Amino acid sequence: MPFTDLGTYVLFSSDLNFFYYLFFFFWQIHLYATLPLRSISRLWGTLTSMTLPVPLRSPLYRIFSSLFNCNLDEINVSNLSDFPSLGDFFYRDLKPGVRPIDPLATLVSPVDGTVLNFGLVKNGKVEQVKGFDYSLSAFLGPNGLENIKPVSTSSNTHSRSDSAIDLQTQFNLNETIPSTSEHYFCVIYLAPGDYHRFHSPVDWVVEKRRHFAGELFSVSPAIVRRLMNVFVLNERVALLGKWKYGDFAMVPVGATNVGSIKLNFDKGLTTNQETTVTLGTYSELFFNTDTLNGVQLKRGDEMGGFRLGSTVVLIFEGPPNGGEKLGMPKFSVELGHKIRMGEPLFNFEEILPQSQ
Numbered sequence: 001m002p003f004t005d006l007g008t009y010v011l012f013s014s015d016l017n018f019f020y021y022l023f024f025f026f027w028q029i030h031l032y033a034t035l036p037l038r039s040i041s042r043l044w045g046t047l048t049s050m051t052l053p054v055p056l057r058s059p060l061y062r063i064f065s066s067l068f069n070c071n072l073d074e075i076n077v078s079n080l081s082d083f084p085s086l087g088d089f090f091y092r093d094l095k096p097g098v099r100p101i102d103p104l105a106t107l108v109s110p111v112d113g114t115v116l117n118f119g120l121v122k123n124g125k126v127e128q129v130k131g132f133d134y135s136l137s138a139f140l141g142p143n144g145l146e147n148i149k150p151v152s153t154s155s156n157t158h159s160r161s162d163s164a165i166d167l168q169t170q171f172n173l174n175e176t177i178p179s180t181s182e183h184y185f186c187v188i189y190l191a192p193g194d195y196h197r198f199h200s201p202v203d204w205v206v207e208k209r210r211h212f213a214g215e216l217f218s219v220s221p222a223i224v225r226r227l228m229n230v231f232v233l234n235e236r237v238a239l240l241g242k243w244k245y246g247d248f249a250m251v252p253v254g255a256t257n258v259g260s261i262k263l264n265f266d267k268g269l270t271t272n273q274e275t276t277v278t279l280g281t282y283s284e285l286f287f288n289t290d291t292l293n294g295v296q297l298k299r300g301d302e303m304g305g306f307r308l309g310s311t312v313v314l315i316f317e318g319p320p321n322g323g324e325k326l327g328m329p330k331f332s333v334e335l336g337h338k339i340r341m342g343e344p345l346f347n348f349e350e351i352l353p354q355s356q
Contacts, residue, residue, distance in 0.1 A: 048087035057081045068193025101300040105344035110201040113188040121183035145247040197305035204243035205294035212282040219255040219311040246317030253311040263304040
């Protein structure tokens with residue numbers, strides 16, 4: 001067989017095309033993983049923090065907005081030149097009222113972004129994309145959603161239901177705490193042009209923060225579909241606590257060119273730093289102390305943000321069947337759905353009484 005015919009056979013034959021694709025696919029991923037993405041991201045963070053000459057600011061921000069579809073009408077400034085740097089423009093605030101919080105949804109979106117995936121946590125695994133799972137314990141750390149100190153600090157022997165009841169009292173909640181539960185997840189990707197701040201999706205209490213040192217791979221949909229365990233490999237900040245149905249975790253995930261992850265209630269947090277800390281390890285900070293009963297958040301409260309687009313992962317506990325009062329759990333979105341902060345993300349459908 002001539003060489004050119006052999007090449008055509010390798011490329012298009014049904015029995016060899018898979019192996020050809022597999023070889024070059026993993027070779028490309030290997031090359032990508034060798035890039036100094038953390039150093040590139042730190043350099044990007046430095047550049048975007050530089051104060052720009054006033055005459056250049058407005059034209060530069062308008063070019064960026066045109067490229068990434070930013071809605072300048074929502075920005076809470078009268079003049080774009082008021083942003084000293086590109087990083088400040090990324091972290092822009094919005095006018096009051098442009099992101100109303102849905103009053104009926106059980107859980108609202110914490111960010112503007114695109115829904116990459118959602119569903120049930122099964123056997124301690126979270127689905128990255130169809131066919132790719134990652135370990136919940138690897139993502140959140142040991143006992144990430146187990147044995148968390150209860151919301152009440154009067155005793156360390158409270159059960160999960162006791163903790164939930166304490167939380168109900170704090171937030172004046174009346175729903176029944178289920179005796180059985182499931183864990184759900186949702187992943188939302190923030191593109192560079194999206195609003196970069198994240199907000200509380202529910203009324204809850206943050207009891208501790210874990211900062212995982214890690215890589216800074218891109219978390220764009222194209223990479224998420226191809227790079228297994230990307231959310232476990234990347235730097236991230238896991239916020240762990242409780243809401244009215246039990247465990248709740250919200251995890252901002254770092255990515256390439258994300259200068260930093262900021263938390264309004266944790267000024268000591270610094271991310272994307274050049275340190276000797278081993279990648280994959282984490283530092284931990286407890287907010288539930290003798291003097292601070294966790295960080296109490298209401299739906300819509302601003303929590304922090306990214307210096308460029310990235311991803312937020314939600315892991316939360318809820319009833320598998322809410323019974324006669326709550327109904328069945330249901331996500332209010334579809335895969336690839338574009339969502340804005342404050343819009344419905346998760347609900348419990350009400351079961352209407354059957355006619356006699």
